[in-house]
Amino acid sequence: MEKAIKERYNDAILETAMRRYGIAPGQVCPLDGFESFIYTFERDQGAYILRIGHSRRRSVSLIRGEVDWINYLAAEGASVARAILSERGELVEVLDDGQGAHFLATAFVEAPGRPPWEVGWTPELFETYGRLLGRMHALSQGYTPSDPACQRPHWNDDIMLDVEGNVPAAQTQVLARFEALMAYLEALPRNRASYGLIHFDAHGGNMLVDERGRITLFDFDDCNYSWYVNDIAIVLFYIVMGHEDEAAFTREFMSHFLRGYRRENVLDPAWLGEIPYFLKLREIDLYAVIHRSFDLDDLDPWCARYMQGRRARIEAGVPYIDFDFASLAEYL
Numbered sequence: 001m002e003k004a005i006k007e008r009y010n011d012a013i014l015e016t017a018m019r020r021y022g023i024a025p026g027q028v029c030p031l032d033g034f035e036s037f038i039y040t041f042e043r044d045q046g047a048y049i050l051r052i053g054h055s056r057r058r059s060v061s062l063i064r065g066e067v068d069w070i071n072y073l074a075a076e077g078a079s080v081a082r083a084i085l086s087e088r089g090e091l092v093e094v095l096d097d098g099q100g101a102h103f104l105a106t107a108f109v110e111a112p113g114r115p116p117w118e119v120g121w122t123p124e125l126f127e128t129y130g131r132l133l134g135r136m137h138a139l140s141q142g143y144t145p146s147d148p149a150c151q152r153p154h155w156n157d158d159i160m161l162d163v164e165g166n167v168p169a170a171q172t173q174v175l176a177r178f179e180a181l182m183a184y185l186e187a188l189p190r191n192r193a194s195y196g197l198i199h200f201d202a203h204g205g206n207m208l209v210d211e212r213g214r215i216t217l218f219d220f221d222d223c224n225y226s227w228y229v230n231d232i233a234i235v236l237f238y239i240v241m242g243h244e245d246e247a248a249f250t251r252e253f254m255s256h257f258l259r260g261y262r263r264e265n266v267l268d269p270a271w272l273g274e275i276p277y278f279l280k281l282r283e284i285d286l287y288a289v290i291h292r293s294f295d296l297d298d299l300d301p302w303c304a305r306y307m308q309g310r311r312a313r314i315e316a317g318v319p320y321i322d323f324d325f326a327s328l329a330e331y332l
Contacts, residue, residue, distance in 0.1 A: 113210035130260025155226035233278035269329035
């Protein structure tokens, strides 16, 4: 989170947000949040999440676009954590930060269940995961924002992707690799069957699994217009981490994930060949975000593991996963 946002936040902002959502004093519990202040709360015997972000990151219209899509997906039967109205009937509450800008409060139904790594990943859960993303991508093809002014950005908008602004200028080879990758991706074809609104961060940390094995996805803060295969690549990017034999796990996971996906959406198997490029995009983007958000001399264990040798791998053009993705066509 930006230092400037942290410095503007205070108890009065939280108390105002609580009043707007009818939350009794002392009835919020803070959670870890990377880009926003996150809390759990209970109201009317229901469990909810309160998120307080800032207009320096996302405008009011962008957040309205986010919750509009979430609630469209929920209304059409996708298992996502829907947004709820405030006491004043608003999906986004605007709170003055005292310095000419605003904190923006939104609230969501709390997803039921436990993190997937606590439940335990299984082939059945991999398939459920694929079905959920397939369902979302199918629904995305028929989605039109209820307010044209609340359109979400595209994947290459500066608000979503700012590698040049975050990677040190001296790292010319990293920046050259990124520039060449962007030129390749921006030339890819776009049509309704391949390109639309995606989650863009649908990893295991943004979902919970209930006792029936149902996945509920949340945290749509990064949703944007991109290729559906990009969403799939991002899922793989995170779930493969920590596996000694990445190629073997990729085949195991993707075989089940894609079987689930094809039950809900039709995607041309030719797109599988683009996965390495989208994996590389996420690899470089995450590398840049860590440069932006953390002290490289004092990284947490997860970031430290990720950054170890990462610059050299990017500069050398080493694939994030060495795998023949076209071989997965039989599952899609």
